[in-house]
Amino acid sequence: MRLPLLSVVLAIAACSASSQPAANRDEAPPPPRIDNGPGADACGAQSVQDRIGRAFGDALREAIAEESGAGRVRVLRPGDMATMDHRPDRLNIHLDDNDVIARIECG
Incomplete structure (x- = not known):
């Protein structure tokens, strides 16, 4: 019975023995900002936002x-595998399960 109690006392003593202050850590950098300036719509997605909600087909793609x-x-x-590389000049057309355009964006 003495051994478990002794272990707890030693563990507490070891934790309290280090009286050194906690290491100073640098603050986290600010989150990245989205650039809405020139070149932000390099793929022309803004000009085709009216196509969202339409049934997708080859003619509409062209x-x-x-x-x-x-x-x-x-x-x-949905479920397609895609590379995660960002290409500002690439237009991504996201479809839903019924081949209806859900989102159009650059990347």
């Missing part, structure tokens, strides 16, 4: 690509 002026167009359906 029209969106032409009107936006995007260098690349990527269509993403």
